[in-house]
Amino acid sequence: MSLLPTPERLALLPRCRTLCDELLSFTDVSKHNYEFVSKAVKALYVGCEALANLESSENHTDGIGTCPVCGNTNLAHGYPGRPPYNYCVPCMKPFLLARGQLGSLQGMGFSAI
Numbered sequence: 120m121s122l123l124p125t126p127e128r129l130a131l132l133p134r135c136r137t138l139c140d141e142l143l144s145f146t147d148v149s150k151h152n153y154e155f156v157s158k159a160v161k162a163l164y165v166g167c168e169a170l171a172n173l174e175s176s177e178n179h180t181d182g183i184g185t186c187p188v189c190g191n192t193n194l195a196h197g198y199p200g201r202p203p204y205n206y207c208v209p210c211m212k213p214f215l216l217a218r219g220q221l222g223s224l225q226g227m228g229f230s231a232i
């Protein structure tokens with residue numbers, strides 16, 4: 120998502136909202152960690168919004184070149200023999216922090232998105 124042009128990222132935002140709502144629906148309100156998880160899911164969506172609103176007209180989903188938002192040159196990630204998984208870590212930071220909270224033992228214990 121971080122390497123798409125802004126209009127394409129913004130078009131993904133409603134889907135992100137749906138997925139975040141689904142995550143909340145999986146959370147048991149009677150559990151002690153409900154407040155932590157609900158805050159983390161909300162932070163995840165805020166991170167998605169921040170990411171979607173970064174200004175860029177270029178598509179670098181091929182992992183080649185530099186991030187048009189921050190200039191980062193390390194865009195290609197993944198493992199040999201598998202499909203590329205390209206993204207810009209600095210631009211994904213607000214999203215990744217929230218995802219890390221959800222994946223923690225205090226959160227839901229898995230990677231959310």
Ligand SMILES: [Zn+2]
Nearest residue numbers: 186189207210
């Ligand atoms: Zn970037």
